[in-house]
Amino acid sequence: MLPVILAAMFMAIFDSYVVNVATPSFEHDLGAGQVALELIVAGYAFTYAAGMVSGGRLGDIFGHRRLFLLGMLAFAVTSLLCGVSQEPWQLVVSRLLQGLAAALMVPQVLALIHANFRGAEFPRAMSWFGVTTGSSAVLGQVLGGVLLKADVFGLGWRVIFLVNVPVGVIACLAGLRLLPENRSPRRTRLDxxxxxxxxxxxxxxxxxxxxxxxxxxxxxxxxxxxxxxxxxxxxxxxxxxxxxxxxxxLLDVRLFHNRAFSNGLIVNSAFMSAFASFSFVLTLFMQDGLGQSPLSAGLTFAPLGVVFAITAIGSRKLAMRLGLRVIVLGGVVAAVGLAVLLGELHWLDGDINAGWLVLPMAVVGLGYGLIIPSLIGAVLRGVAPTQAGAVAGLFTTAQQFATSIGVALLGELFFAVLGPVLTGDYIGGAEAVAAVCLALVVIGAALTAAMAAQQNRAARPKAEEPALAG
Incomplete structure (x- = not known):
């Protein structure tokens, strides 16, 4: 059951990143102009993020299984529409619709995990969720480059969308067979x-x-x-x-009275904006500053993805033992990786190459492998099943919004320091962004440490009550 659920998360994130390596093909083959290219890449993220809270609530009302299957089928159909587009405007519209389909299915992922995995199974499921979110972003760039270079069946860029069609159909058929129906027993209405x-x-x-x-x-x-x-x-x-x-x-504002939930959204925003900006700027730095091809740049990210996946899977027992402190530990590790990267950029300057980036990037992957599964679990824990979809939608929306804000603002910082593209200071731009990302990770770790201390203070009186009674 879990692989079927996580297939939706993989497809949604994969399609956010895979188009980055195909933009020259859209321009050359379809004749897409600058505005069309922006909408092909960013339009998906726009409808995806804007629709997730509504998608999550629809799952709470009509059933997470039903909305998951509907969203998966719609994602496969809109991927087919993307793949057969003949004009730039057709691809733009198809990408907007594809984002809406993702907004229907993605909130159901966390809601289904929350509803169907209990006890020791929940941390295991969240570990695999973390693996999926991290690996799909990296593989979007790596496999995108591989598929384009292979030119499968002479399809060119179209294959990056068409590959979703059989995966989506198989996932729908498997979901019909394996996913239990868990619609709320209380009759609710759409707002x-x-x-x-x-x-x-x-x-x-x-x-x-x-x-x-x-x-x-x-x-x-x-x-x-x-x-x-x-x-x-x-x-x-x-x-x-x-x-x-x-x-x-649609959104119960009382959720924000839950400190674990509201603080978790803030911490999540700090960590995710740092990671997204770090990935975005390093991709630009490797391709434009170091002259790597999209495939080579994607492969440079591969160790980060591998370490992230191994850590997310292997740290389950550590997370159960340490609780929120494992997020603090992950923040410290990620901060070390960013500090090493910052030092390399500063001291090596013009002598730096992609080989120097692999180790600090892997250390960042190690830190985020500790952070992501535990952070999501901490936010979802204690949420009522009837609100799981809305909470998952809100959490994912906050994550996407933080990602967009981080990329926009730190991307602007990178280009401001860079100056003219042909003679720009790529190292200075990457160094400035790495410093801000380091600060964001430190802030996220510090806020989590405060949450852990507060949680321990709240638990201490409960632990002392039996002793006092005795």
């Missing part, structure tokens, strides 16, 4: 105002963040970003009032 308000606010915020840098941060982007704030405030006020009236809100 259309919440769907429009919260999804609209997320869309207003995400669109300028995703497209702003490539468009030169136009005035319309700032207007949309500012407009997202009052729209979200009004939507959350409506959700709070609906809850008080006994209705079924």
């Amino acid at each position: 259309p105002v919440g769907v429009i308000g919260i999804t609209g606010a997320l869309a207003l915020a995400l669109l300028p963040v995703i497209l702003g840098r490539d468009e030169g941060w136009p005035i319309w982007g700032w207007i949309l970003l500012l407009a997202s704030v009052p729209v979200m405030v009004l939507a959350l006020l409506f959700e709070r009032n609906l809850t008080r009236r006994g209705g079924d809100p």
Whole structure:
């Protein structure tokens, strides 16, 4: 059952990254211009992130199994549409629809894990979830380069989308057979105002963040970003009032009263924005600064992915013993890797090559292999099954939003330090971003240490009660 569930997560993240290596092909074969290229790459992330809270809540209402299968089937169909596109606008529309399909199926992944894996099985499932999220991002770049170079059946770039079709069909058939139905016993209704308000606010915020840098941060982007704030405030006020009236809100704002959940979102944002920015800038640095091909750059990331996967699987017992402290340990390890990378960039300067990057990148992978599975488990633990879909959608939305913000802002920092592309200071740009990523990881580790200390203080009186009673 678990491989079927995780197939959705792999496909969604893989398709976020695989298009990066195919953009020259879109430009050459389809005649896609700059705007079309931006929408092919970023449009998927936009609809994916904007729709996840609604997708998660739909799973709570209509059943996570049903929405998972519907989303998986829709993802396969939209992947087929991407693969047969003949014009740039067709591929843009298909990618937007593909993001919506991902928004339906991805929140059900964590919800199904939360509902069907208990006790010792839950940490094991979360370890494999961590492996999937990390490896799919790396493999998106590596396998994307391999598939393009192999030119399977003469399909060119189309194969990166068409490969999803048989995988999606097989996963749907297996899901029909293996996944149990776990629809909430309480009859709930969809909150259309919440769907429009919260999804609209997320869309207003995400669109300028995703497209702003490539468009030169136009005035319309700032207007949309500012407009997202009052729209979200009004939507959350409506959700709070609906809850008080006994209705079924899209997002139960009482979730934010749960400190483990709200603090976990902040920590998750710090760690994920650092990792996404680190990966994005290093890819640019290796390809444009060091002159590597997309495939070579992807292979340089491979040790990070391998170490991440091994650590995520092998650290399950350590995570059970240390609790939140394993996230702190992972943060320290990742910080060491970033500090070594920073030192190499500073001291080696023009003598640096891709070989020097492998070790610190692997150390960062080791740290994140400790962080990701435990962080997600800490946020989900204690959440009621009837809210699992909405929480999973919100968590994944926060993760995607932090990723987009990190890439946009630190990407802007990289290009600001870089200067003119042909004669730019690639090492200085990478060094500046590595320093900020190091700071974000340290902040994430410090916040987690504070959460662990608070958790220990809360548990101490409960442990002392039997002794006092005796």
